[in-house]
Amino acid sequence: MAAPTAEPARRTVLRFDRYDRLLHGLLMAAFLGLSLTGLPLLFADARWAQVMAGLSGGYGVTSVLHRLFATLLIGVFAAHLGRVLRRVYVHKELGLLWGPDSLVPQPRDVVQMAQHFRYFVGLGPRPRFDRFTYWEKFDYWAVFWGMGIIGGSGLLLWFPGLFSRFLPGWVFNLAFIVHGEEALLATVFIFTVHFFNGHLRPEKFPMDTVIFTGRVDLHELEHERPAEYARLVASGRLEEKLVGPPSPRLRRVGVAVGTVAILLGLAMVTLTVYALLQH
Amino acid sequence: MRTGAARTALVASALSFALGAFAAEPAAPTDADCLGCHEGATLEPLPDSVHGQAGLSCVDCHADLARAAEFPHPDKPAPPQCASCHAEPVERYAEGVHARALRTNADSPAATCAGCHGSHDILPARDPASRTYHLNLAGTCGRCHGDEETIRAAGIAAGNVPAQFEDSIHGQALSRRGLVVAPNCSSCHRAHDIHPAADARSPVFHANVPATCGRCHEGIRNEYDTSVHAQALAAGRAAAVCSDCHSAHGIKATDVPAWRLAVIGECGTCHEESIRTYRDGFHGQASALGFVRVATCSDCHGDHGIRAEADAASQVHPANLVATCGRCHPGANANFVRYDPHADARDRERSPAVYWTSRLMKLLLAGVFTFFGVHTALWFPRSWREREATSRSNGRADG
Numbered sequence: 001m002a003a004p005t006a007e008p009a010r011r012t013v014l015r016f017d018r019y020d021r022l023l024h025g026l027l028m029a030a031f032l033g034l035s036l037t038g039l040p041l042l043f044a045d046a047r048w049a050q051v052m053a054g055l056s057g058g059y060g061v062t063s064v065l066h067r068l069f070a071t072l073l074i075g076v077f078a079a080h081l082g083r084v085l086r087r088v089y090v091h092k093e094l095g096l097l098w099g100p101d102s103l104v105p106q107p108r109d110v111v112q113m114a115q116h117f118r119y120f121v122g123l124g125p126r127p128r129f130d131r132f133t134y135w136e137k138f139d140y141w142a143v144f145w146g147m148g149i150i151g152g153s154g155l156l157l158w159f160p161g162l163f164s165r166f167l168p169g170w171v172f173n174l175a176f177i178v179h180g181e182e183a184l185l186a187t188v189f190i191f192t193v194h195f196f197n198g199h200l201r202p203e204k205f206p207m208d209t210v211i212f213t214g215r216v217d218l219h220e221l222e223h224e225r226p227a228e229y230a231r232l233v234a235s236g237r238l239e240e241k242l243v244g245p246p247s248p249r250l251r252r253v254g255v256a257v258g259t260v261a262i263l264l265g266l267a268m269v270t271l272t273v274y275a276l277l278q279h
Numbered sequence: 280m281r282t283g284a285a286r287t288a289l290v291a292s293a294l295s296f297a298l299g300a301f302a303a304e305p306a307a308p309t310d311a312d313c314l315g316c317h318e319g320a321t322l323e324p325l326p327d328s329v330h331g332q333a334g335l336s337c338v339d340c341h342a343d344l345a346r347a348a349e350f351p352h353p354d355k356p357a358p359p360q361c362a363s364c365h366a367e368p369v370e371r372y373a374e375g376v377h378a379r380a381l382r383t384n385a386d387s388p389a390a391t392c393a394g395c396h397g398s399h400d401i402l403p404a405r406d407p408a409s410r411t412y413h414l415n416l417a418g419t420c421g422r423c424h425g426d427e428e429t430i431r432a433a434g435i436a437a438g439n440v441p442a443q444f445e446d447s448i449h450g451q452a453l454s455r456r457g458l459v460v461a462p463n464c465s466s467c468h469r470a471h472d473i474h475p476a477a478d479a480r481s482p483v484f485h486a487n488v489p490a491t492c493g494r495c496h497e498g499i500r501n502e503y504d505t506s507v508h509a510q511a512l513a514a515g516r517a518a519a520v521c522s523d524c525h526s527a528h529g530i531k532a533t534d535v536p537a538w539r540l541a542v543i544g545e546c547g548t549c550h551e552e553s554i555r556t557y558r559d560g561f562h563g564q565a566s567a568l569g570f571v572r573v574a575t576c577s578d579c580h581g582d583h584g585i586r587a588e589a590d591a592a593s594q595v596h597p598a599n600l601v602a603t604c605g606r607c608h609p610g611a612n613a614n615f616v617r618y619d620p621h622a623d624a625r626d627r628e629r630s631p632a633v634y635w636t637s638r639l640m641k642l643l644l645a646g647v648f649t650f651f652g653v654h655t656a657l658w659f660p661r662s663w664r665e666r667e668a669t670s671r672s673n674g675r676a677d678g
């Protein structure tokens with residue numbers, strides 16, 4: 001590799017703005033915190049869970065931390081919903097609801113998923129992905145759905161006295177089952193599938209820092225999301241999206257945060273699988 | 280000194296022999312005669328012993344020597360017959376496990392009278408220096424029962440119980456607090472007619488345990504007698520007695536977190552289904568992590584006076600649930616107590632809603648992970664080839 005000064009000026013495009021990056025960072029912190037304090041309870045009969053709960057001050061402490069992280073995550077969710085609503089209703093960005101810049105699943109996602117499978121087995125070219133691929137949309141809606149299911153059931157279990165004023169007690173039985181199973185789904189999914197798709201697959205290994213720096217290399221965008229690239233070029237908006245490469249400091253922070261998150265996540269999923277196999 | 284004593288003894292025996300030639304019965308040797316030869320340390324405590332104080336002479340116990348014709352007596356004297364004075368305790372001893380072991384095998388290390396009481400230094404049990412003094416007895420029994428070699432040789436199934444007893448609440452009460460009202464070994468096992476726990480005559484025979492513990496813990500016993508366990512026991516069915524939950528030798532204080540968590544497992548040794556469903560629920564998970572401010576078995580079901588759910592006096596009788604749950608959950612109402620703390624996701628009859636919800640969730644998990652498992656497995660090799668192609672083209676560009 002040549003020294004950075006000898007490298008031609010890299011052209012990078014802003015993919016995630018500051019607000020998105022901040023929310024994703026807080027989401028990560030809350031999610032990791034919730035899984036670190038929640039999974040030991042789900043696998044309470046495993047030795048590692050008892051050791052982990054003991055290290056973090058016992059269930060008395062982890063239960064408080066779990067509720068703090070939950071509050072943070074609910075705050076992140078509310079902030080995100082608020083921003084989406086503002087962009088749609090105030091700024092009239094209807095493109096958020098449908099079209100190539102939207103996260104809403106659309107027929108082309110089904111088509112591209114089929115094309116992607118054909119590409120996996122060498123029967124076709126890589127689909128011409130746009131701003132959000134079908135698996136990224138799945139990730140987004142999985143979190144969205146998970147927020148409702150885990151957050152809702154969690155609140156029920158947090159305030160049983162309040163909710164039992166109008167709900168029968170067996171609802172708490174269901175909330176308990178749903179909270180644990182959905183949490184298992186969410187953690188294992190994020191720590192395996194999301195990690196693989198976003199970071200660990202050979203093309204990205206060991207990680208893609210775009211969610212931390214917000215910036216993607218123009219060549220990478222052209223290669224990975226040709227439809228978005230073509231749209232930007234055709235509409236003449238590419239220039240306004242071009243930004244300087246991330247500062248070395250921002251990159252270092254991104255790599256550090258990503259490394260910690262990936263290692264913690266992989267450790268948790270290893271312990272989870274170990275506990276499930278022992279069961 | 281030694282030769283002097285021997286000479287005295289020789290003279291004494293010659294004298295008694297000479298006298299015996301004239302008498303029909305040989306005169307019994309006096310203590311002074313015996314001490315003529317036996318000046319060893321083993322005899323030292325004799326004057327201070329209970330027998331010495333009572334004025335007994337050597338031949339009162341070594342009765343066979345009273346009629347011995349020849350001194351120094353050539354053979355080892357026969358074992359002293361304690362029964363000649365202590366008929367009743369020896370009779371009870373003869374029925375016990377130690378005597379039986381010795382009858383079966385004369386080489387058995389099982390205790391004889393002297394094994395526990397000592398021989399020449401016997402002190403009354405009320406003497407703090409006595410081997411059988413209340414606070415010393417555990418140590419006395421422990422000389423054999425706490426000795427791994429003896430345990431092995433005698434095949435003592437219970438193992439090293441003195442080690443457990445030492446740390447128990449009873450053991451600590453004796454050794455640290457000096458409480459003579461705390462039980463030692465004989466308080467539960469008796470002293471002379473000790474029987475194995477499997478023998479119905481034993482105070483520690485399963486069905487006799489409540490009465491045995493109840494001799495001190497009378498209030499608890501009264502409460503226990505009203506319980507479903509006591510009723511089942513009276514009806515001849517297997518049911519928990521004191522030692523099933525509290526253990527026998529290693530009994531711990533019940534007001535410490537460790538006990539609160541450990542007793543859950545004790546209930547679970549019989550109530551297997553209930554412990555499984557308890558562990559699947561929130562209370563059981565939190566307590567498994569060492570949290571004590573969460574319901575354990577006895578918080579809901581009661582402890583010594585535990586009743587069957589159908590019993591109107593039971594804490595878990597439907598009519599009492601609001602009060603029982605309300606002890607921890609102040610807002611508990613009729614809705615609240617419809618929560619099932621023992622819901623079983625595997626039991627369609629008991630918990631249909633939980634069963635189907637659990638099935639549905641498992642299906643969702645299986646579906647998601649199957650799909651993405653295949654997706655990832657197919658993508659991985661493809662992505663690998665992409666990476667190699669990229670690095671090759673980069674290599675060409677660099678070259």
